[in-house]
Amino acid sequence: MWKALRRAQHVRQGADPAAFHEIVAPVAGRLRVALALQVAATALGLAPFAGIWMIAKEAVEGAADPAWVWGWVAVIAGAAVTAFAVRLAAYTISHRADLAIAARLRLRIADHLARVPLGWFTTGAAGRSLDALHNDVGDLHAAVAHGRLDAAAGLVAPLLALGWLTAADWRLALVVAVPAALSFLLYVRSLSGAEERMRLVPMGIVAVTEAVSALARDLTTLRVLSGKGARPPESGVHAAADQLRDGLRTAIAEQEERGGRANALISPALTLALVCVAGTAFVALGWTEPVNLVLFLLLAVTVSGTQRIAESGASLRVAYAAAHRLRAILHLPTLPLPAESAALNGDRVELRGVGFSHEPGHPVLHDVDLTLEPGTMTALVGPSGAGKSTLAALVARFHDPDTGSVRLGGVDVRDLATADLYRTVGFVLQEAVLLRTTLRDNIRLAVPDADDVRVAEAARAAGVHERILALPRGYDSVAGDDAHLSGGERQRVAIARALVADPRVLVLDEPTAHIDPEAEAHIQNALSNLAAGRTVLVVAHRLATVTGADQIAVMDGGRIVQRGRHEELLAREGLYRDLWRALEGEPETTPAATR
Numbered sequence: 001m002w003k004a005l006r007r008a009q010h011v012r013q014g015a016d017p018a019a020f021h022e023i024v025a026p027v028a029g030r031l032r033v034a035l036a037l038q039v040a041a042t043a044l045g046l047a048p049f050a051g052i053w054m055i056a057k058e059a060v061e062g063a064a065d066p067a068w069v070w071g072w073v074a075v076i077a078g079a080a081v082t083a084f085a086v087r088l089a090a091y092t093i094s095h096r097a098d099l100a101i102a103a104r105l106r107l108r109i110a111d112h113l114a115r116v117p118l119g120w121f122t123t124g125a126a127g128r129s130l131d132a133l134h135n136d137v138g139d140l141h142a143a144v145a146h147g148r149l150d151a152a153a154g155l156v157a158p159l160l161a162l163g164w165l166t167a168a169d170w171r172l173a174l175v176v177a178v179p180a181a182l183s184f185l186l187y188v189r190s191l192s193g194a195e196e197r198m199r200l201v202p203m204g205i206v207a208v209t210e211a212v213s214a215l216a217r218d219l220t221t222l223r224v225l226s227g228k229g230a231r232p233p234e235s236g237v238h239a240a241a242d243q244l245r246d247g248l249r250t251a252i253a254e255q256e257e258r259g260g261r262a263n264a265l266i267s268p269a270l271t272l273a274l275v276c277v278a279g280t281a282f283v284a285l286g287w288t289e290p291v292n293l294v295l296f297l298l299l300a301v302t303v304s305g306t307q308r309i310a311e312s313g314a315s316l317r318v319a320y321a322a323a324h325r326l327r328a329i330l331h332l333p334t335l336p337l338p339a340e341s342a343a344l345n346g347d348r349v350e351l352r353g354v355g356f357s358h359e360p361g362h363p364v365l366h367d368v369d370l371t372l373e374p375g376t377m378t379a380l381v382g383p384s385g386a387g388k389s390t391l392a393a394l395v396a397r398f399h400d401p402d403t404g405s406v407r408l409g410g411v412d413v414r415d416l417a418t419a420d421l422y423r424t425v426g427f428v429l430q431e432a433v434l435l436r437t438t439l440r441d442n443i444r445l446a447v448p449d450a451d452d453v454r455v456a457e458a459a460r461a462a463g464v465h466e467r468i469l470a471l472p473r474g475y476d477s478v479a480g481d482d483a484h485l486s487g488g489e490r491q492r493v494a495i496a497r498a499l500v501a502d503p504r505v506l507v508l509d510e511p512t513a514h515i516d517p518e519a520e521a522h523i524q525n526a527l528s529n530l531a532a533g534r535t536v537l538v539v540a541h542r543l544a545t546v547t548g549a550d551q552i553a554v555m556d557g558g559r560i561v562q563r564g565r566h567e568e569l570l571a572r573e574g575l576y577r578d579l580w581r582a583l584e585g586e587p588e589t590t591p592a593a594t595r
């Protein structure tokens, strides 16, 4: 019951049969064969009833010859065994098709995601899609391996049985058909209603989570101030939990009541009792032959098996909703890749007339021109939301510009193969992501055959070698497992990784943004080691860290509004001087250049 509620809730997210058929197209032929076999097996499954019916008729008429009866017994046994074998073949084929499609789909998605702009992965939608990915591929299994075959059996068996009963006596067949149809309708109605009722449950869960988070957030403040007499306000956790419990109770009770009614209508005991009572009355009234009762008693329960269609319909809709989300991933726009990668001529980076919008109609960069001379450091500074990170991301081709171009070594980055681009351009972002593998392998990710000496040299230059050696398993420690590193230490591992990768162009997007001031000094050292001799673009939130840059580009509202060296910019009226005053104090306090 609970499962049915959960399924109904999923369906809300947009079941889409077209998406399902598109995804299973490569195994469509196999699925059609499985379906045909299932229909044949279901029809064959009724053959034993025919045999029993024949024997019963002969027995009632008192003319049954033992040899003839044995012949029918053989037919019954043969049909049952054949039906079993054919059904087994149908499910084997559908399960194999499911395995094939799941493996193929995972590869297709991996291949597609490899061509999706890296910028997509930094959005919330990406997190949600990737979280759902595993379950969605699993949910397809319900439809591909079972759902369609179950639905076919649930449809074909009752229809054939009803056709047979109608041929024998249409009035008595009606007595059997009406409760079965009513039960089916009730069951379908109970599932569709569940969707609406279950809407309250996820809302209740969100309310409880929010209340608990708010309480946790306020706890430190409250504890500290409780000594001064602060009293915790009403947290709302109890109220939210009570509401959720009531919502769940109502949803389950209603569902059980409605689903229960549907089940009761077609319970085998009730069905057989109905056939007995109505059948006896029909015989007494002379409306039907007594022997027909045998046929009705044999087949009535099969007619009332219609609920199986509704049940498998629910699992099909879950799969359709999963297919809809999977297709959305497969239809994500990809970065166009060149047939052949162009050859680079040096590592000058040139942005010309670059315009870009994350969302259509809301441009965040306008006509930006910027040149990063080889071996120099360029800093992007400016107020929050000015477009600094977006501009830096275009250099690493996280997105393609809407207008203008980004050229590397004289070549538009769109004409470079991904591998060539990332061999030349490296980046260190605000938060370092370490893979769940050894620190050694994390550091030599880009150059898997780098030896221990090279790994240790990079770690030393990044200022993290000693820290790694202090771990019980040193470089063999696994990130997030037995190597629990602080944000600053993870960032230094990421810098060591960039040192091993040795890219000629480096994009640094506020790599010390989430680091405390003490650790920041270590990271600045590591970054200076990393930046030496490379073409560097750094997004800086602390102006004091880039006073030594060869060029500072000041951004505002998606445009570069000033450019020059620190001293020149500070000497002029303008945004840079205002920012410096606001963030670092009076210009006289200018620290020494860092590079």
Ligand SMILES: Nc1ncnc2c1ncn2[C@@H]1O[C@H](COP(=O)(O)OP(=O)(O)OP(=O)(O)O)[C@@H](O)[C@H]1O
Pocket (backbone or CB within 6 Å): 122, 123, 358, 359, 364, 382, 383, 384, 385, 386, 387, 388, 389, 390, 391
């Ligand atoms: N993925 C996104 N989808 C939609 N809008 C975005 C996205 N990323 C950034 N923006 C918007 O683009 C504009 C520029 O953002 P960007 O992060 O490049 O600025 P920034 O100068 O780096 O800011 P900060 O210093 O605060 O990091 C902002 O208005 C921001 O809200």
